[in-house]
Amino acid sequence: MSEKNGGRSVADSRTQRTRHRPGDCEPPPQSRIVKPYFQGILYPMDPTRVTVRPRHRHPLRLLPLGGCGEIGMNLTLYGYADEWIAVDCGMMIRQDLPDTPLQVPNFETPRTLGITPRALFITHGHEDHIGAVAWLWPHWQCPIYATPLAAGLLRLKFAEHGLAPNAIRVIEPGEALSSGAFTLRYLPLPHSIPESCALMIAAGRQRVLHTGDWKLDPDPLVGPALDAEQFRALAPVDLVVGDSTNAPVPGHSASEGDVARALAETLAECRGRVVVSCFASNIARIVAVARAANQTGRRISLMGRSMERMVSVARGLGYLEELPPLVPIHDLGYLPPHEVVVIATGSQGEPRAALTRLAQGRHPHMELATGDSVIFSAKAIPGNERPIERLKTRLERLGVTLFDEFNRPALHATGHPAQEELKTLYSWIKPTHLLPVHGEARHQQVHRELAESLGINAPLSPLNGDMIRYDENGLHREARHPQPPCIVSQNAVVAHPGLDDASAHGRRGSLHLALPVTATDTGWARIGRLMLESTGASPLDEDSFSDWLDDQLDAIHADTLAELRQSLKPCLLGWLAEHMQHLPSIHLQIMAAEMPSFS
Ligand SMILES: [Zn+2]
């Protein structure tokens, strides 16, 4: 085990931690930071108090390596005076590549810039925030700080990779710590997994709120209610680095409490066996099913490896005390149908998931039939529309009654903030600047416009690989480092060869195309601007290229993004060869999004 982490102890003194909470009096004994400065750096200073300021002012630098211009694979590096920390290290599923492999952030840029973060801070346990840690951490060997649930999930990943878990440290929501020039506090916010935290990061004179994923939920079901005062006490922050996922959505997200009531009502209507399909990490949803099952006299069984894994970690942390003893799946046949509820993965129509096998009549321990019901307590992830449609058709053929986001919209709630929530949080923390992350280009753009309408400066939509400087003159892009995609293949991270690896030799420059599409009744259509990023490639007329691309999308029939990419590839290469002076090496990323609703 010790070879894997280089035999080096990560239990070093580079990162110092404190259990200080606002209002605490005693400075932590091991901290070298004096209390007034430490307190003032995370919360605004009392102007009457004399404090020691650092003599030299350095700019803060931000280097996002994932999550910008796309949803997934979040990783942001923060630098101050030659010291760096990393926030999150997630992966993304490349729906448009054959066999939908995982993509992880490219490690090359920090390596060539000589950046090794002194610590990695995880905001929460979703795969787009922790999924790449086991792949990238061996290069860094730094301490990893995570709240208990995310730490538990990381330990499982480390075990699978044969890595020793010593670097993983638990930090409780509300705690603060220091790491070199950086001071951080974990501030809990509701989300669709427990213990999601925003990070208040201070370095030099800069105070940044990195929001992570969040929503304002008055009834989150699991975890503490939102502490608005804690956020008001931060005002004014200099910079908010914020979740853009639902920035185009007007209004306010629904509450988990409302979803729980809708689930209880729906379950009470069902007569035969019931399968509830939801995301495994949504512990609040599992609690909601447990409550509804208790009320309706049903016993619970779990289907799906990720569901079993998540429930076992969450249970160990005391999150699922309402969950009654589970019925082993092979005993389901002994129970009368009206006493059964199964919580299963597979809401996205994944071919190997339990729900798909049930729909195909291939599950070894349970058969669905007329009178049974399936409740989809999850929304369709864009790009999965057609596999989900096929799954539902199969279930209906078996005579199963379906409840989903279309006939019962109250059965799911998003975990990300809509416009009214963004406005509320920003009115609390009063940021001077915004850097929109965690979103595709159009999410980032709408987020910027919303911020500007509130008087917040939002001059940039960052892309992965942008070196951004933040100082008294605001936010500036200093450099752009191209990020060729890195794919997990046969248990290793490899550079993805691009669109036509066979003949890529002798190409001039590189061209990265990010194509956002949405499912239509008949096929796919482009939604928002095509993103073209070229390095050293000959120029391209973007307008005529976009027009041509739209015609192609219109004509192609494809069920999945991978099929769409496969069909698009030859004509795309042909068009580019005809219209560019020299053919560059080409990377195409097709991303599915849902049509924004402005109802
Ligand atoms: Zn999340």
Ligand SMILES: [Zn+2]
């Ligand atoms: Zn996320």
